[in-house]
Amino acid sequence: RKEVEQDPGPFNVPEGATVAFNCTYSNSASQSFFWYRQDCRKEPKLLMSVYSSGNEDGRFTAQLNRASQYISLLIRDSKLSDSATYLCVVNTNAGKSTFGDGTTLTVKP
Amino acid sequence: SAVISQKPSRDICQRGTSLTIQCQVDSQVTMMFWYRQQPGQSLTLIATANQGSEATYESGFVIDKFPISRPNLTFSTLTVSNMSPEDSSIYLCSVWTGQREGNTIYFGEGSWLTVV
Numbered sequence: 001r002k003e004v005e006q007d008p009g010p011f012n013v014p015e016g017a018t019v020a021f022n023c024t025y026s027n028s029a030s031q032s033f034f035w036y037r038q039d040c041r042k043e044p045k046l047l048m049s050v051y052s053s054g055n056e057d058g059r060f061t062a063q064l065n066r067a068s069q070y071i072s073l074l075i076r077d078s079k080l081s082d083s084a085t086y087l088c089v090v091n092t093n094a095g096k097s098t099f100g101d102g103t104t105l106t107v108k109p
Numbered sequence: 110s111a112v113i114s115q116k117p118s119r120d121i122c123q124r125g126t127s128l129t130i131q132c133q134v135d136s137q138v139t140m141m142f143w144y145r146q147q148p149g150q151s152l153t154l155i156a157t158a159n160q161g162s163e164a165t166y167e168s169g170f171v172i173d174k175f176p177i178s179r180p181n182l183t184f185s186t187l188t189v190s191n192m193s194p195e196d197s198s199i200y201l202c203s204v205w206t207g208q209r210e211g212n213t214i215y216f217g218e219g220s221w222l223t224v225v
Contacts, residue, residue, distance in 0.1 A: 032212035043216040095140040095205025
């Protein structure tokens with residue numbers, strides 16, 4: 001079993017749709033959680049951190065359930081520019097991170 | 110945050126040769142890492158680059174194949190030795206600036222390597 005597992009995707013949605021990505025992790029000692037975005041042929045870039053209380057940044061909402069070892073990302077009112085691969089990232093030891101395989105989102109007009 | 114510069118940004122290499130990738134950070138950072146991303150796959154950690162000592166390698170990666178240097182807190186190199194087509198990949202340098210920045214890691218733009 002992989003340490004970090006994500007929905008395999010791909011997700012193809014129309015503009016304006018709401019889409020949710022799920023992620024589970026196996027190491028209960030994990031300390032920090034993130035969603036990164038990776039555009040084609042680019043490096044991953046931090047989208048948002050994920051906190052136990054849940055956090056929101058504009059159209060993006062991230063949630064963490066430590067008991068279930070589950071992380072989610074919700075994107076509302078999808079834009080064409082949201083098309084990318086979304087990586088679930090779990091950090092256990094001082095910056096050493098484990099990445100999920102990523103979920104590809106394509107937003108269509 | 111940190112600004113990370115990697116070079117070369119891309120290269121095409123002959124099998125059997127070696128290539129050294131450089132990573133320069135604009136500020137002193139606690140931790141530096143090297144990742145590999147093979148085509149269509151996610152990122153895999155190669156090693157943690159330790160300042161002034163030998164790197165710490167992950168399972169499946171060895172020093173003879175991927176020697177790493179980190180002479181100071183702002184610079185590291187990764188060498189891909191005796192390359193084969195299976196080494197064709199993106200190699201990414203990343204840094205962790207500490208808990209004061211929420212444990213976030215930042216990435217360089219990557220070095221795209223094709224081995225022919």
